[in-house]
Amino acid sequence: MATINTYLNFNGNCEAAFNFYKSVFGGEFIFLGRFEEMPEGDGYKVTDSDKNKIMHVSLPIGKTILMGSDTVGDWGPKFVQGNNFSVSITPENTEEADKLFKGLSAGGHITMPMENTFWGSYFGMLTDKFGINWMVNLEQSQA
Template sequence: MTNIDKIYKTYSKIMATVNIYLVFNGNCEEAFQFYKNAFGGDFEMLSKFGEMPPQEGQELTDEDKQKIMHVKFPISAETVLYGSDSLTPEQQVTFGNNFSISINANSKEEANSLFNKLSYGGSITMPLQDTFWGAYFGMWTDQFGINWMVNYDDPDKTQQH
């Protein structure tokens, strides 16, 4: 085991990971199928509200039983997207611009592929382009109201700065 491996093993036990949890107004499954199509892979977990044990005093409609209670979707070795649907009008989600999911691509081709797949049906706020900071970068809001960014740091360009 190298010194780097020892350090990682030590700190990985105390370091938090950051993942994104998305809440939807009834279209969580549709959104996650869309993300699955873009990234590939499989859901690690997908549970619907109808699968949970009955709660005294809380009857679910047939429509609510089909909503997603929890979905876990690994999109890389380090990152997992989580999601669920809200159940009641009091819990309805108001989509805004308070966050973005940021993707660091390993190549320009990967950046193009993810940008094209995930922006489909959405609104592009900044087309993919070379930037002054040496990256290939773009931003969009997908068809479900989620803000995204993709960035590829070209080693040939970023070394110049």
């Protein structure tokens, strides 16, 4: 069965926010990556002003993981305070990932189809027909 975690988006202050959350909840980051580490691809280019911003950070809290990133560029999601979160699903296998993605995207909008990523996951993003943002992330070792 899939697990669900919260994914937060920030307007350039993700690192400060997650350092604050770490001071409150304790623990250590599982991962902290910056946009300068991301390979450039079709339709997006990381600007010099965005290179040091957070591409992804993960902080375990109990049995869940709080995740986040800064919003950057014209190709990334737009920051809207109050709507700056997504629900992240971690399925057990590719079949479950595809089923959940297909079901949630019905009547909604796919922002990134399910595909293999440079960070080693089978991943996709969508906004469902009710306006809720979802991420489906399957580590390649599980696929």
